[in-house]
Amino acid sequence: MSPIEEKQRRFKGVNAIYRMAEYMRLPQHVMNTAAIYLHRFYMRKPLEYGPAKIGHSHYEIAATCVFLACKVEESHRKLLSVIDAAMASFDKTPAGSQRWAERTFRADPSSKEFARWRDIILLSEETVLETLCFDLIVEHPHEILVKACSRLNVDADLVRVAWTILNDSLRDATCVMFEAPVLAAGAFYRACQQQQVDPSHFKGRWPKDAEECQWTWVDIFDVDEAEAAEAAAAIEKDVYQFHEQQAP
Known part of the structure; x- marks a missing residue:
């Protein structure tokens, strides 16, 4: 992956964090913490690349960093709320954009997409914690x-x-x-x-x-x-x- 593409993906990952944070009405220091987690994570782990999708998706890590930052910065949100925000933020259809703007999207807990995001965030959380060496306190x-x-x-x-x-x-x-x-x-x-x-x-x-x-x-x-x-x-x-x- 070229340095330019890496920059672009980091940029998109942080934009995803900001979009999710806006949907959830998170304080700014929480989204800032999540953004710093994402950049620190990719200093040690590769971004997803190639047909085999080796590495870690910037969108999936973005959602995980939001979930983790909410815990660390004591702006507690349930996993369900984070999944709602992720699914709403990544739905770029006209109807999805409207639901995001109105904050009316609610994920169906019985759906495969809900289960996919739940598993991604919970499994990725452990990977992010280990990659950051459990050093989670951010000086803003x-x-x-x-x-x-x-x-x-x-x-x-x-x-x-x-x-x-x-x-x-x-x-x-x-x-x-x-x-x-x-x-x-x-x-x-x-x-x-x-x-x-x-x-x-x-x-x-x-x-x-x-x-x-x-x-x-x-x-x-x-x-x-x-x-x-x-x-x-x-x-x-x-x-x-x-x-x-x-x-x-």
Whole structure:
């Protein structure tokens, strides 16, 4: 499988997670956790490929990651609800799209398709857990971004731009290539570039002592500026430029 195709399938897998999460009205941190699980899983396991379908389907792993993230993030949903969301989200017929929009789809527990999704999710859950080495706690860059921007007294519009950049970064493996504080700082750095704002203008407020009065934005994020610039460049190249090139 080519790197381009792998990127495309990861993108589709995360889109499936977002579509299921919207159907189930899950909090954003739950869908973010599921997306990170999916990317971490495919760092160790192959995507499905070839006529023999060797590997793991990105749609099946997406549904499994949603089920697992609901448990870990204590946004509990029954397996039946996850199956409803998966079957509704993957039904692209006009009638299916309408049921998804109205959230009226209910799977028939006696159907073969229901049994197939039930078995897929339950069996894949164990595979995902083992692949992630049962390391399920996710440090969310969104939380770091909001706290840092609050201390830097960043205006709401700039925070929203950085937040959107973080959301977009989750569609690519870029989000697991950097630690959460670096990814958050990279999104802030790129947002400043996009809005033509010099990030060095922001200083920390509510200092605890005289030394903290001189803290810059990189001090608040607790990263090196070079790290933040590298993360921003990766987001630009691997997320935005890549998908612009793939657009028809």
